[in-house]
Amino acid sequence: MRRRGWQRPFVKSVKFYTESKTQQPSKSAATFSLSSDTPPTASIFSAPVPCHCTPYPNAQAKGWDTMERALDGFDKQQVEDYKDDIDTLLVFAGLYSAVLTAFVIESYPLLQEDTAVPSPSLSQFEPTPAAVRLNVLWFASLVLSLSTASLGIMVKQWLREYMSFTTSSAQGHLRVRAYRRSGLETWKVFGIASTLPLLLQLSLLLFFVGLCDFTANVHPSIRNTTLSLVCAWAFLIFSVVLAPIFSARCPYKTPALKPMTTSHSGGSAPI
Secondary structure, three states, X not given: OOOOHHHHHHHHXXXXXXXXXXXXXXXXXXXXXXXXXXXXXXHHHOOOOOOOOOOOOOHHHHHHHHHHHHHHHHHHHHHHHHHHHHHHHHHHHHHHHHHHHHHHHHHHXXXXXXXXXXXXXXXXXXXXXXXXXXXXXXXXXXXXXXXXXXXXXXXXXXXXXXXXXXXXXXXXXXHHHHHHHHHHHHOOHHHHHHHHHHHHHHHHHHHHHHHHHHHHOOOHHHHHHHHHHHHHHHHHHHHHHHHHHHOOOOOOOOHHHHHHHHHHOOOOOOO
């Protein structure tokens, strides 16, 4: 029987499929058995596949450099912020100490006997309690102001030493940085820098209390005016300092009082 032209490719494909089915190996001669515990893909992935990719030779060095730049930028920003605050405190402490010294010069003679006026009494001179109280407040204020300036200078030296490095490699830089950072956190260097503004505010408070006591002996009108202004200033300062403790959204945050804010908010870090 003669086949048509369009039937010949179909017959050839049928013959090829039949021959391939008859030439397939039996299940017993297969590479794996269906009853075996080894999955069929185990024989495929049992041999290691060679990797022809070439790793980047400087990948590790680039990783150290990237980490070193990130941490160095963070440290520089933090140290510069503290240095700017300390510089502002030093300027204010210098001007404030100069003004306070002028008041101390006026109050110090109250503790001594006036030799220009002869005293008929032969007893030893005793300064008045008001004079003693006034000088105690103003001298304490002056000592706190100068102590704040002294501590500020020392903190700036500590921060400068923290940022000075002699190693040239990024890995060595990071090791020295981790060693010094642990020391800064253990010895509370940043905590000391945060308490400097509080010391200066305390010094200013002592001066204002002494000023109210001084004006009380001058004139009642001056005393009332000074006392009203000092009370308003104290109320404002205490309200601003304590406000973040009661409201997490309050922007009046003081670094030295952040632990109090954290404890009041249930242990979560302040935002």
